[in-house]
Amino acid sequence: MSTTISADDTAPVDTQNLIDLTRTPASMTARDVSAWFGDHKVLERVSIDVKARSVTALIGPSGCGKSTFLRILNRMHELVPSASLAGTVMLDDVDIYRDARSVTQTRREIGMVFQKPNPFPAMSIADNVVAGLHLSGTKPRRGEVDAIVERNLERAGLWNEVKNRLGAAGGSLSGGQQQRLCIARALAVDPRVLLMDEPCSALDPTSTRRIEETIADISDDVTIVIVTHNMQQAQRVSHHCAFFLAAENQPGVIVEADTTETMFTNPQDQRTLDYVHGRFG
Amino acid sequence: MVVATDTPAPDAPAPDEVRSAKPGPAEPRLRIRRFEAADVGALAGSAISAFCLMWLVYVRLTPLSGGVGFAICWYATFIVTYWLVVREQRGALAAKDKVAGVVVATAGIGCLVPLTLVIGYTVWKGWQTFRLSFFTETQEFTGPLSDATDGGAIHAVVGTLEQVAIATVLSVPLGVATALFLNEIRGRFARPVRIVVDAMSATPSILAGLFIYAVIVLQLDWRRDGLAVGLALTVLMLPTVTRTAEVVLRLVPGGLREGALALGGTEWRVTRQVVLPTARTGLVTAILLGIARVVGETAPLIVLNAGAFVMNANPFAGNQEGLPLFIYRYINFPQPARKDAAWTAAFVLIMIVLVLFTAARLIGGRAPVARRAVVRRKQKEPA
Numbered sequence: 001m002s003t004t005i006s007a008d009d010t011a012p013v014d015t016q017n018l019i020d021l022t023r024t025p026a027s028m029t030a031r032d033v034s035a036w037f038g039d040h041k042v043l044e045r046v047s048i049d050v051k052a053r054s055v056t057a058l059i060g061p062s063g064c065g066k067s068t069f070l071r072i073l074n075r076m077h078e079l080v081p082s083a084s085l086a087g088t089v090m091l092d093d094v095d096i097y098r099d100a101r102s103v104t105q106t107r108r109e110i111g112m113v114f115q116k117p118n119p120f121p122a123m124s125i126a127d128n129v130v131a132g133l134h135l136s137g138t139k140p141r142r143g144e145v146d147a148i149v150e151r152n153l154e155r156a157g158l159w160n161e162v163k164n165r166l167g168a169a170g171g172s173l174s175g176g177q178q179q180r181l182c183i184a185r186a187l188a189v190d191p192r193v194l195l196m197d198e199p200c201s202a203l204d205p206t207s208t209r210r211i212e213e214t215i216a217d218i219s220d221d222v223t224i225v226i227v228t229h230n231m232q233q234a235q236r237v238s239h240h241c242a243f244f245l246a247a248e249n250q251p252g253v254i255v256e257a258d259t260t261e262t263m264f265t266n267p268q269d270q271r272t273l274d275y276v277h278g279r280f281g
Numbered sequence: 282m283v284v285a286t287d288t289p290a291p292d293a294p295a296p297d298e299v300r301s302a303k304p305g306p307a308e309p310r311l312r313i314r315r316f317e318a319a320d321v322g323a324l325a326g327s328a329i330s331a332f333c334l335m336w337l338v339y340v341r342l343t344p345l346s347g348g349v350g351f352a353i354c355w356y357a358t359f360i361v362t363y364w365l366v367v368r369e370q371r372g373a374l375a376a377k378d379k380v381a382g383v384v385v386a387t388a389g390i391g392c393l394v395p396l397t398l399v400i401g402y403t404v405w406k407g408w409q410t411f412r413l414s415f416f417t418e419t420q421e422f423t424g425p426l427s428d429a430t431d432g433g434a435i436h437a438v439v440g441t442l443e444q445v446a447i448a449t450v451l452s453v454p455l456g457v458a459t460a461l462f463l464n465e466i467r468g469r470f471a472r473p474v475r476i477v478v479d480a481m482s483a484t485p486s487i488l489a490g491l492f493i494y495a496v497i498v499l500q501l502d503w504r505r506d507g508l509a510v511g512l513a514l515t516v517l518m519l520p521t522v523t524r525t526a527e528v529v530l531r532l533v534p535g536g537l538r539e540g541a542l543a544l545g546g547t548e549w550r551v552t553r554q555v556v557l558p559t560a561r562t563g564l565v566t567a568i569l570l571g572i573a574r575v576v577g578e579t580a581p582l583i584v585l586n587a588g589a590f591v592m593n594a595n596p597f598a599g600n601q602e603g604l605p606l607f608i609y610r611y612i613n614f615p616q617p618a619r620k621d622a623a624w625t626a627a628f629v630l631i632m633i634v635l636v637l638f639t640a641a642r643l644i645g646g647r648a649p650v651a652r653r654a655v656v657r658r659k660q661k662e663p664a
Contacts, residue, residue, distance in 0.1 A: 076543060108545025118536040122558035135546030135554055182540070189544060 025223040026092045026109070026192035027052040028073060033087035034251070035068050035077060042068050044251035045087070048242050050193070055215060055224040057234040057260065060244030060275070065252030066227045069244070070195050073225065074110035075103050091193070108136045111191035111222075115198040117178035119170030119185070126166040128181055129153060132189040148188055155221075156184035157214045176207020183214060187222070194218070196226040200233065212237050231276055235264050243272045323366050324383070331359035360384065400631065407628020410621045415629060420590040425614065429621035436592040437607040437626060438633065440507060443596045444603055445576050447511025448518045453568055455515075456522030457557075460567075463523075464530040465552055482520035489516040490581030498585065506586070507596025510603065513581035522571040529563030530556065565645030569638055576634055579605040604630045 028050040035043040043065040050056045058066045071077040072085055075096060089096050096106045111132075119128050129149045133140050140148055149166065153159040158180040162173070170181055179199055186194055196215075200208040215224060215237045228234050234241055241263040246252035256263065256272045267273050335355045339345050360380060368376035410429040418433035459478065463471050493513040503509060533556050541551040557564070582588070582603045588610060589600045604626050611623035 074543065076539065079539065079542065104545045104547055106545075107543055112540075112543035114536060114540060114543075116536055118534070118540040120537060120541070120555050120559065122555070122561065131541070131554070132544035132546075135541055135544050135550050137547075137550065185540075185544065 023109070023190040023192055025052040025221065027223065028110075028193055028225070029088075029090040030069075030073070031088040031090075033069065033072060033085065033089065035065065035072060035085045036083065037080065038082040041251040042246075043072075043085075044253045046244075046252070046254050048254060048257055050223060050225055051240065052223050053220055054239040055219050055226060055237050056240040056242065057238035058225065058227045058242050058244060059229075059231065059234050060252070061246075062229070063252075064244040064246035066244045067197050069252075070112075070197055070225060070227050073193070073195055074107050074112055076107070076112065104136060108132075108189050109191055110193045110195060111186035111189065113179070113182050113186050113194065113196045113199045115201055117175060117182050117202070119173070119178050119181050121169065121171045123170055124167045125153075125162050125170050125173070125181060128170040129184050129188050132185055136189060138189075152184040152188040153181075155187050155214070155218055156180040157210055157217070158184055174207070176203045176210060179203060179207065179211060180214060183211070183218075187218065191222055193223045193225065196224065198227050198229060201229060208233070231264075231278065235260060243267075243269075243275060245271060245275075319370075323363065323370070327363035327366055328359050331355055331362045334358055334362075356387070403624065403627045403631060406621075406624040407626075407631075410625045411628060415625060419592050421592075423590075425616055425619065427618065429618040429625065432622075434602075434604065434607055434622075434626050434629065436589060437602040437604045438629065439592065439594055440589075440596075440601040441576065441604040441630070441633070443594070443601070444507050444510045444514060444582075445572060447508060447596060448514035448575055449568065449572060451511070451515040452518040452522050452571060456519050456567070456571070457526050457564065459519075459523045460526035460530055461552060463527050465548070465556065478520045478523050481516070482524065484517065484520075485580075486513075486517055486578050487580035487584060489513045490584030492516065493581070494584055504598060504600075506598055507593075507601035509585045510582055510601070511596065513585060514575040514578060517578060517581070518571040518575045521574045522567050525567035525570050526560075526564055529560045529567060532563065533559045562645060565641055568645075569641055572637060573634065576637075577605050577630065579609050582606040583609065604633075 030046060030048045030050075032045045032047055033043060034041065034045055046065075046069055048056075058070065060066050068077060073089060077083050077085060085097075088098075091106070091109065094101065096110075119125075120131055123131060126145075126149045129152050130140060130145055133148070150159060150163075153162060158177060161177060162168075162181075170178065173181060179202075183194075183199075200211050203211065212233065215226070218224070226234075226238065238260045240257065241260045242257035243255045243263065244252050245255045256267055256269045258267070263272060264276050267276065332355055335351065335358050339351050339354060345351075360383065363383060364376050364380045367379045412430050412433075414430070415433040416435055416438065419436040420432045420434070423432035459474065462468070463475055490513045493509050493516070497503060497512060498509055537555055537559060538551055541555040542548075546554070582605055586603065586606065587600045588606045589602045593599050593601045595601075607626045608623045608630070611619045611626065614620060614623075
């Protein structure tokens with residue numbers, strides 16, 4: 001989807017233009033991020049630059065700290081009582097851990113989609129989409145709700161499938177639809193960054209393809225960081241790639257980070273080459 | 282589409298019928314879990330042979346007597362016989378399985394029988410003297426020699442409803458708040474609080490009555506009235522509501538909380554908008570269990586309330602009747618007609634609980650209605 005600014009004023013109103021322009025996609029910078037669960041160190045001085053309006057994939061074998069790192073990016077890590085961390089995480093030029101801003105504000109600007117679809121079962125499909133607005137305390141005006149529901153379901157590629165049953169329970173959808181509903185819900189608060197933690201690992205190939213299309217569609221509006229175990233998926237959807245690896249009983253580190261093309265064709269590190277070609281992990 | 286489940290299987294289907302793919306007569310379904318005649322035979326045969334054997338041994342050969350002893354011996358012999366029969370037919374493993382099945386089924390029926398008897402006897406006995414005037418009149422103009430059908434117990438019904446309502450209004454917010462503290466906030470004090478709640482749930486109900494009497498009635502010099510009873514019932518209801526609500530809240534998947542927090546929700550909003558609505562049906566169950574716990578409580582009423590024969594709809598002043606108290610006092614009358622009135626009251630109490638539960642299930646079990654306006658407007662639009 002292109003975002004070239006059209007000079008043609010007579011063009012029909014594009015629903016995409018309704019997006020709040022103050023919330024532009026942001027870049028993220030992590031510097032020397034380490035993380036612990038209790039005394040167990042799981043990440044060792046990880047640094048990464050995530051460019052705005054791009055898709056960055058975090059790849060690597062299980063247990064190397066990708067998900068932990070992702071959760072550090074929007075302050076979900078601290079929900080685990082024993083968790084602690086060190087280092088700096090910047091959202092554009094704001095330090096999300098040190099600057100005086102609320103956790104909820106940070107989480108609202110940096111949305112998250114989880115591995116397991118988690119629509120709110122007590123709410124209808126439409127209510128699920130606007131749940132984030134109510135949760136973060138921005139009551140949408142009465143007239144706006146319908147437009148918000150429609151626009152975000154469109155962005156998540158779900159509108160055509162559910163437009164006639166917006167009152168149905170969110171849990172009545174199939175797994176792939178539920179995950180796209182969660183994406184719509186995350187997009188409805190207009191986040192500047194969207195974190196996706198293995199969003200397709202519980203889904204069938206068709207649903208996976210739909211989600212990948214969705215990612216491609218929204219990557220102009222929001223910066224995306226995606227954790228995936230699927231090399232083909234990383235290659236298909238991402239512009240940049242970071243390869244995490246943890247030696248046995250050692251905290252995870254980033255072995256290499258580069259553009260996806262370089263990572264898959266001409267990586268600097270032998271371990272990256274082995275991993276992306278499925279020789280271990 | 283296919284409804285005929287009990288269509289008798291044709292012994293040999295015609296060959297062309299098998300080959301045709303056309304929807305013919307509904308094909309007979311395999312009945313995998315059928316309880317076959319042989320099983321019934323084995324069960325009944327074992328029971329009869331055990332009965333005969335026991336009759337011979339118990340009544341003829343040994344100087345034993347007594348119905349209960351005979352029943353126990355018969356059952357033990359029946360289990361052994363049944364085990365031997367099935368082992369002979371299908372091997373030791375199947376025999377163990379069958380015997381375990383029979384023992385569990387017996388235990389289940391054994392639990393159901395006294396329950397059915399208690400409720401059935403009460404309903405049968407209460408129904409005899411039940412008149413609609415029971416809901417319109419009081420005992421103001423009845424005496425020890427009145428008929429069981431004279432007067433009514435509307436004063437007791439009103440009293441019970443008010444006392445239970447006071448207990449519900451006080452204990453539900455407290456109990457749900459405590460459950461939220463135990464489950465969502467999980468402070469350092471969660472453990473001691475949980476221990477206290479457990480200890481409270483083991484409190485004898487008469488102690489709850491004495492506690493309110495000593496701490497509130499004597500200290501504040503209140504009249505013994507409906508409010509005091511309501512407070513005592515609150516003490517009894519609180520632990521039930523709290524522990525049930527806690528279990529129910531624990532069942533809300535953590536992924537929902539994370540999802541809501543990741544959208545930028547504060548803890549309170551996440552609790553109010555996601556956790557509590559998700560646990561709604563379970564919370565209704567918690568309230569129902571709490572009401573069931575206290576609606577029949579008699580001891581606190583005896584301690585705190587002298588009861589009344591006349592209507593007192595004001596729970597804040599004067600003595601107030603309650604159905605359990607009514608039953609307790611009338612069942613102790615020497616006159617059979619008064620005892621019958623107590624049975625009627627017991628029947629009415631059971632009916633009130635039934636009505637309350639049904640109503641709560643209908644209201645609380647319904648699909649959530651939050652922010653439905655959005656949806657209704659959407660659906661009116663042409664697709």
